[in-house]
Amino acid sequence: MPLLLPPPPTPTPPCASRDPLHAAPRRSRSPSTSRPPSRHRRTASARSTLPAAARDLLADDPTPRAFSALLKAASSSASPPRRPSSLGLGAQLHAQAVVRGFLGGDDSTILATAVLSFYASCREPDLARKVFDGMPRRNAVTWNALIKGYAQAGRREEAILLFRDMKREGSHVAPDRYTFPALLSGIGREGGSGRTLVSLYAARRTLEDAKVAFDQVGSSDPIVWSSMISAYVNCEEEEGALLIFFNMLCQDIKPTQFVYSTVFSVCGRMGILEMGKQVHAHSLKSNTEKDAAMFNALLTMYSDCGCINDAQKVFSSNDCVNVISYNSMISALGQHGYPKEALEHFRQMKFAGLMPDEVTLLNLISSFNHAGLVHEGLQMFNSMVDIEGIKPMYQHYACVVDMLARSGEIGKAMKTINEMPFEAEAPLWRIVLGACSKHRDIETGKRIAEMLFEMEPYEATNYILLGNIYARLGRWTEAEKVRSLMGERGVYKDDAFSWIEMGQRTYRFGVDDRSHPISREIYRNLDRLISTIKVAGYVPDISFAAHNIQRDRKEESLYYHCEKLAFAFGDLAAPSGGTLRIMKNLRVCGDCHCAYKYFSLVTGREIILRDNQRFHHFNSGFCSCGDYW
DNA sequence: CTAGGGTTAG
Known part of the structure; x- marks a missing residue:
């Protein structure tokens, strides 16, 4: 076999070795580990990737500890982005460990677990399983590593089954604080962009199982809590994520930087500014030192809630700026319709010695796209390989x-x-x-x-x-x-809805929604507003009405679009002349966009509208998007 | 330098 590693040393008599592992009697090797899988042979390229230090270490009569350390080193470079060669490298270490008789004994649990973890980190849970099955003894670390291996490979059912086996009487191990994060790691992100509704549903079921177990056992470990929160977010259960966060606070468990980052992000995507501000204040009171991720998440939270100025303030106060900080700021400026400022930050970034990456260029081109600057966008796209060295x-x-x-x-x-x-x-x-x-x-x-x-x-x-x-x-x-x-x-479209925050509450409106307690006042205000803007020049654009119905009915159907209802409510509830922030789950309708311009004119209010594409800032009859969106 | 954990930009 073309192994790159030196041949095993002549066996030392057990008594001559002070290493208890060397002294252990050699067991007959288990069938699963004596013959490494055939793919190990293909990876001659691993030769070049083995660090010189590792080669020296192995040449010098390596101990099982050395193997463990090397496997760990190979693992960290194995998980994403995966290098194809690391699988071969670890497999060779595995093979050598077998040849040297380091595996198979009762005292080989740690090394075998290192091998198992390596395969798991290579997204090869079946290989990890083979190691697992061949082990005479396993501990919680072993189980957790295998569970994580299946979970991260998107094989949740097997991960859950292992989790159940682990809890079963007779497995001699119990789930510990590492088990939940292992089971939930990467949940809901299976398959990347190609996630289906079915896989989302399956992920949510796993999450429910974990939640039940979590509630039974309880934990004061912040990382267990943070993995639960992230799992909810990945499963698109933002409200659930917030509830976990509140429970955490109620139990006096100090949120970590990870938790704050995640919760900022949740508040941003939910578009709930008041909540975001409170969590921000909480993080300041708790004396949690902001790290880079927290700064960046905070910036994005303010931008996502429509507060581009506050996002800019967070950026300026950030004392650990990195590429993601710039990417986030450029993205925010682009979404709010400030392509020039985005470009300026791009220049600053390079001046500061930070290397733009793929996302930087994407956000920049996207900022030109939002603004309709086709020429500038194309120019940036066409020159990105030559100037920035980034392939589209x-x-x-x-x-x-x-x-x-x-x-x-x-x-x-x-x-x-x-x-x-x-x-x-x-x-x-x-x-x-x-x-x-x-x-x-x-x-x-x-x-x-x-x-x-x-x-x-x-x-x-x-x-x-x-x-x-x-x-x-x-x-x-x-x-x-x-x-x-x-x-x-049997195709149905998502119902459109809009929401607006007022005080400590979020008010949500569907189309023709009459469920609000002061619904009558809202509709009366909307009718009044429509009459006012008609005088000012607003003409309903019935081409945005859904059906081929009578003209006056069409106009009426336009009036009660959810974003108009949300504005009518906000206009009633907020101090006059104040800014209103309104969110919509779908794209803003063309007629509503027109009406909003007039609303801003006749009420003197600034309106910041977030739809599923970008932000619109309405002021004195104009929109920041220049009617291009 | 014996094995296991959760974030942020599009």
């Missing part, structure tokens, strides 16, 4: 396609898709379809829609966009046909 990834191409298509260059967008070195995925086609709808390109739109109906038949947006193309052209029969197709196939 899929997301960069997707951003450029989005930029071209939305600006009306649908032909160029299609050309880019055809020429890019990646296969376009459904979400990108959906963006182009949206642009076809916006620019009334019916032929291209139809072609893309047909393709999307195949690719993702249950994505409602595709039907709605195609329907809108027909509706805008007044082709009601065809629009209606698309609608009924949706019904036949």
Whole structure:
């Protein structure tokens, strides 16, 4: 076998060795470990990756401890991004340990666990399992490592089964404070971008199991709590994550920097500023020193809640600025419609000696995209390899396609898709379809829609966009046909809703929502506002009405869009002239966008609206997006 | 230098 390591030394007589492991009687090797898997042979490249120090260490009659240390070193470079060679490297260490008789004995648990952990870190839970099965003794560390291996490979069922076996009488080990983080690590992120509803559901079930066990056992270990919080976030259960955080505070467990970072991020994505501020204040009172991640998460929280100035303040007060700080700031400025400032931060960043990465360039191009600066965006994209040495990834191409298509260059967008070195995925086609709808390109739109109906038949947006193309052209029969197709196939779109914070509470509004206690006053205020802005020049744009219904009914259906209701409520409840921050789960409707401009004019209020794409700042009749979004 | 833990940007 072409092993790079030196041959095993001639066996020392047990009595001559002071190392208890050497002194241990050699056992017959278990079948699972005596013959390393065949893939070990392929990795001659491991030769070059073995550090010289490691080679010396091994040449000098290595002990099992040395093997453990080396396996650990190989592990840390193995988990993402994985280097293909590290699997071969660890496997060779494994093989050598076997040859030297270091594995298989009752006292070999630590080394075997190191081997197991190595395979687990290489996303090879089956190899880890083989080691596990061959071990005469296992402890909690062993079990936890294997559970983590399955969990991180996305094989939750097996991880859960192991967790249950571990709890069972007779396994001689009990779950400890490392077990929950192992079971929950990476939960809900399985498969990266291709996560399905089914996998999300499965992840939530695992989470529930863990929650039950967690409630039974309890723990004062902050990392156990923080892994629970992260698990909720990854499973898109933000409210649950906050509840865990509150429970943690109630039990007087001091949140760590990890916890604060995660909770800031939760408040940001939920768009709950008051809560975010309170958590921020809590972190200051608790004397938790802010680390880089906390600064960056805090910055993003303020930006996500619509407070770009506060985000900027956090950035300026950050004394441990890193690349992510700049990326976050550039992203925030782009989403709020400040491409020049984003570019300025890019220059500052390089001046400060920080190397821009893929995300930096993506955020910059995206900031140009938001602002409709197609020329600048293309220039940045075309020069990124030469000037920054960064090769465009899929997301960069997707951003450029989005930029071209939305600006009306649908032909160029299609050309880019055809020429890019990646296969376009459904979400990108959906963006182009949206642009076809916006620019009334019916032929291209139809072609893309047909393709999307195949690719993702249950994505409602595709039907709605195609329907809108027909509706805008007044082709009601065809629009209606698309609608009924949706019904036949049982496709439903997410309900639109908007929310606004007032005092300590968040108020949520659906379309035509009449569930609010002061609903009558809200509708009365909205009717009054509509009359006022009509006098000021607002004309309802009924092309945004969903159905082919009578004109006055259409107007009415527009009035009670959720974002208008949220504004009418905020206008009643907040001191006059004050800024209102409103969030929407979907894209803002074109008519509402127009109405908001008039609302800002007639009420003298600044309105900051976050939709699922970006921020709109309405002031004195104008929007920061310049009506391009 | 005997094995095991959770964040932040798009």
